[in-house]
Amino acid sequence: MKLSASASLSEGKTDLIIPVFTGFKPDELVSHIPPGSKAAFAEAASDFKADSGSHITLYGSDIRIILLGLGKPNGASFPAYFRAARKFSASSGHQMRENITLLLAHLSKPERAGEALVNGLITGTYELGSWKEKAGEKPHVLDSDLSAITLLTDKTGDDAQQLVDAAVRGQLVALAQKQAMHLVNMPSNIQTPQFLAGFANDWGTQYGQKVTIFSGEEIEEKGLHALAAVNRGSEYPAEFIVMEYEPENATEDTKTVGLVGKGITFDTGGLSIKPSDGMYFMKSDMGGAAVVLGFMEAAASLKLDTRFVAVIPVTDNLIDSRSFKPSDIIGSYSGKTIEIFNTDAEGRLILADGLSWLTDNYKVDELFDFATLTGATVRALGYAAAGLFTPNDELAASISKSADSCGERVWRFPIWDEYKSDLHSDVADVRHASPSPVAGGITAAKFLEMFTREHPSWAHFDIAGVAFGESEFGKHKNGTAWGIRLLVDYFSKK
Numbered sequence: 267m268k269l270s271a272s273a274s275l276s277e278g279k280t281d282l283i284i285p286v287f288t289g290f291k292p293d294e295l296v297s298h299i300p301p302g303s304k305a306a307f308a309e310a311a312s313d314f315k316a317d318s319g320s321h322i323t324l325y326g327s328d329i330r331i332i333l334l335g336l337g338k339p340n341g342a343s344f345p346a347y348f349r350a351a352r353k354f355s356a357s358s359g360h361q362m363r364e365n366i367t368l369l370l371a372h373l374s375k376p377e378r379a380g381e382a383l384v385n386g387l388i389t390g391t392y393e394l395g396s397w398k399e400k401a402g403e404k405p406h407v408l409d410s411d412l413s414a415i416t417l418l419t420d421k422t423g424d425d426a427q428q429l430v431d432a433a434v435r436g437q438l439v440a441l442a443q444k445q446a447m448h449l450v451n452m453p454s455n456i457q458t459p460q461f462l463a464g465f466a467n468d469w470g471t472q473y474g475q476k477v478t479i480f481s482g483e484e485i486e487e488k489g490l491h492a493l494a495a496v497n498r499g500s501e502y503p504a505e506f507i508v509m510e511y512e513p514e515n516a517t518e519d520t521k522t523v524g525l526v527g528k529g530i531t532f533d534t535g536g537l538s539i540k541p542s543d544g545m546y547f548m549k550s551d552m553g554g555a556a557v558v559l560g561f562m563e564a565a566a567s568l569k570l571d572t573r574f575v576a577v578i579p580v581t582d583n584l585i586d587s588r589s590f591k592p593s594d595i596i597g598s599y600s601g602k603t604i605e606i607f608n609t610d611a612e613g614r615l616i617l618a619d620g621l622s623w624l625t626d627n628y629k630v631d632e633l634f635d636f637a638t639l640t641g642a643t644v645r646a647l648g649y650a651a652a653g654l655f656t657p658n659d660e661l662a663a664s665i666s667k668s669a670d671s672c673g674e675r676v677w678r679f680p681i682w683d684e685y686k687s688d689l690h691s692d693v694a695d696v697r698h699a700s701p702s703p704v705a706g707g708i709t710a711a712k713f714l715e716m717f718t719r720e721h722p723s724w725a726h727f728d729i730a731g732v733a734f735g736e737s738e739f740g741k742h743k744n745g746t747a748w749g750i751r752l753l754v755d756y757f758s759k760k
């Protein structure tokens with residue numbers, strides 16, 4: 267895919283995409299329309315309501331004009347551009363022309379718009395049916411190396427180059443998002459912990475990162491007892507993935523950020539078994555791992571100037587005579603003993619080891635974890651936002667700002683110490699889940715907090731409601747790659 271900017275429409279066949287908000291003025295666009303199409307454009311545009319996700323196509327001799335509806339202009343525009351472009355691309359993949367022209371000249375923030383539109387057009391090329399007999403036979407037009415997007419703008423020189431750079435960002439982030447979506451959609455018989463570790467190793471190395479993996483018996487040897495406990499019921503050994511991204515020209519002052527992702531390749535609930543309806547979705551229980559892996563690719567391809575250390579503990583949560591049981595007392599990397607209450611609260615156990623391993627072995631300025639952690643957070647927020655849990659008000663405000671602007675929203679919950687009493691154990695240092703049916707997302711976060719060594723800039727994202735959802739890609743839920751865009755925006759802030 268080639269991305270460039272131009273002040274005029276090129277010769278030859280192209281799809282000219284014109285993104286418009288509800289209430290747009292056709293008159294203001296006429297100057298961008300080729301002479302032969304002006305009259306037809308004026309007529310069609312006056313009828314077009316520009317509802318989000320709608321579009322109309324006007325046929326000319328070489329140029330097809332596509333008016334792309336963005337909906338009402340309210341608040342953040344990034345998600346409006348992104349959603350419309352993705353939906354259009356996903357539904358028109360085979361009819362699109364290889365040469366796309368994107369009109370940006372009429373937009374007030376063309377950089378951000380171009381980035382979002384390109385990001386949407388490219389994520390829209392994602393195909394769900396990788397395991398169908400005829401997979402890959404009819405690829406999306408924009409997946410071809412011959413495809414090109416030209417940004418139509420009156421800007422020139424450096425200003426035009428900035429538009430192209432922003433569009434390239436949209437493209438690079440889309441590639442990472444597609445990969446993360448694919449990982450989440452992969453079932454656990456194919457995506458074993460060994461598969462995920464191999465993937466992280468190949469991928470990280472390809473992007474110039476240092477990858478270290480502890481496998482099988484090394485997990486106990488390193489003291490990762492909580493991960494080992496969850497793994498006891500599994501046919502596959504656990505894996506503990508560490509990836510490090512170092513920016514070019516990094517110095518001692520370069521900010522270092524730790525990222526931890528929950529990598530449960532399948533969650534049956536263990537002996538505290540889940541009802542079968544809910545279990546069907548549990549191949550997505552490595553959604554946190556997918557965000558972190560996808561973001562590590564984006565960090566490298568965008569050359570972000572922060573150092574990142576990613577930790578991904580991986581296992582499935584299965585049932586066997588060796589499985590860990592409710593009331594078992596297990597160890598952890600931190601040294602704290604944990605009384606098991608319910609084996610379906612497995613995510614916080616593997617994250618606990620990930621968080622304390624990271625804080626003990628690295629000095630990180632910020633510490634984020636991503637996990638499909640609790641049904642309670644889904645009941646509270648539905649599918650519209652992830653739960654954000656952090657002791658740090660400034661960090662919460664800054665994350666929320668990025669989240670609102672990119673459309674991957676978060677909503678903050680309190681983590682007051684009142685909630686800690688639910689985790690009291692008479693026999694061990696802590697009981698890992700609360701028997702009470704209330705505030706389940708918060709008590710999970712309180713448990714994690716005990717393993718962060720009180721890191722002042724720790725933030726936990728409970729993505730159970732947003733990692734796997736409805737989309738234009740299929741009739742059933744599928745991976746969303748939620749969180750990659752948010753992290754990219756947050757760490758690109760100047």
Ligand code: BES
Nearest residue numbers: 608610611613638639640641642699730
């Ligand atoms: N993976 C689940 C959480 C989940 C629920 C993710 C729905 C996506 C959609 C997690 O491991 C879990 O089972 N949590 C339990 C915790 C409880 C036993 C304390 C839950 O939320 O019910």
Ligand code: MN
Nearest residue numbers: 533610611612
């Ligand atoms: Mn569970």
Ligand code: ZN
Nearest residue numbers: 530533551613
């Ligand atoms: Zn789980």
